[in-house]
Amino acid sequence: MMKIEMQNVSLGYSGKEVLKDVTFQVLPGEMVGLIGPNGSGKSTIIRALTGIIPPYRGKILLDGKGVDRIPRQELARMVGVVPQIPLLPSAFTAFEIVLMGRNPHLSFFQYESQRERDIAWRAMERTMTQYLARRRIGELSGGEIQCLVIARVLAQETKAILLDEPTANLDIGRQVEILDLIKSLCREQSLTVLAALHDLNLASQYCDRLVLVNNGRVHAQGTPSEVIIPQNINEVYGADGCVYTHPANGLPAVLINPGNGQVLTQRR
């Protein structure tokens, strides 16, 4: 059970402010989606939550404790990350990569025991990647690597999972499988889940709440029905309001409206 919080956080790289006064929180058992255009600061929020970029102002809190005060290894037992473009060493086998998820749980002189191997194997079964176990990373597709990294984060057994575009490389079937899995883990184990998502429809369908970021600021937050409204889409993405209601469950669904080319012109 862990609560993730950002309170009035401003931060950036080499003096340039990327996030401005960002405030939001994610509660245990809740799946929150980060949405927003390219370069709006979604990935930066995720990186900041793992203590990689220190804030200029404001507080980043995990269970009320400042992220900069938590030692690396303890932090890695609390929060697991699925990076956007996971670069993996091509000569390692898939199983070796998933087993690396156990690293934060091992003390300095310890090697992986049968217990760690079992946990890694279970994580591969849940993500349906066990058939890859012996293969080398260099032989795998982008989608397979994506699933493998999700297996690794499951093997890490953290209370919170941060995902940066977890479905970017996956086909539509795999997208549903992976998000179903994450959602069910979130519910059953009261995991705290924050996922940056490009696909507004996936965000709408899977997330309990959404945080819409634009130019480093929180533009809106709330339930999908509150956030995905034509006005917000228009203001943030510069696209025409084309929000419909999902026929099966009434959640908002966004359809594209080709041919008005406003997106580029408005954002320049």
Place this chain on the structure above:
Amino acid sequence: MSSERDSPSQTPPIHLARWQSRIYAIIGLSVLLVFVAALAASVGSIKIPFLTTWQVMISKLPFPHTAPAFPSNIEIIVLEIRLPRVILTGLVGAALATAGATYQGLFRNPLADPYLIGVAQGASLGAVIGFLIPATWHGMGIGVVPLFAFVGALVSTAIVYGLARVGKTLPVTILILAGVALGALLGSIVSYLIISSGEKMHGIIFWLMGSFSLSQWVDVKLVLPYIVVGIGVILIYARPLNVMQLDEEQAQQLGVNVERLKLVLLTAATLITAAAVSFVGTIGFVGIIIPHVVRLIWGADYRFLLPLSVLTGAIFLIVADVIARTAQAPAEIPIGVITALCGAPFFLYLLRRRKRVIF
């Protein structure tokens, strides 16, 4: 969901099988190392029977044994001339191969070798200055050349490190570029000094290409602590070094203190490289190729790659040294010539035979 928890499917022993074969490889290579070392002590201008070499070596072990059945001059050749040389060669081979594997892992770059960040050029400059200063200085216990080479290696790496440091972090790309640039600068000074060194030129060039011809027990005793401690530290850090192969950010997110890891491993690898080259010169090829040979045969996991590199590096350099001192006896060929001449074809053969991702 519940059925999964009640009866988790058996983890297949895929990983164990790989581990077992690598552990057998470590044991096998350890035995081979002792065998090769004894063989190397038998071969030379005076041929000593293999069994006699064993008798001489065993007679020095601290447990009860029968009276020696070999002449004392044999004992002196084995114990005072050949054995220190064989042991020093093994230590240097182990150190260079381990340092090479460490740098390759730390920089995630298959072209990294122990000399990448200025160790070799620093050592060379130190050694050349040692050769050129007046002979009256040469009176302090160990030779002035190894001392200067050791100091030169450490100073040049420290400069590279200082140049590359940004705040509290050490970006590896800047480190490599700074190392290459400083290396070029020092290298040109070395070249200039060699050209203007007159009759000392031959000795300097021989040193630069590497030679074990002057090995003594004193050298072994001086080098041993650095190399053993350095390799020990590196072996302890093998698991985090594995995680570092992902990339620095993922490694941090998996609980690795990346900056501390870099500092510790760079220091250890630099120290063992400096200790290795200070007495015997900047021997090439071992540091870059041995880790790749090990990778080709046994895979990329650093927990096995590192110990296997230690053993393979030691065996390879001992064999190369035997060739260096016997091929043109009584003349000696610089060992740096042999390492590449014999090692490169073997490596190219391996590379062709196993066409799969190795790094």
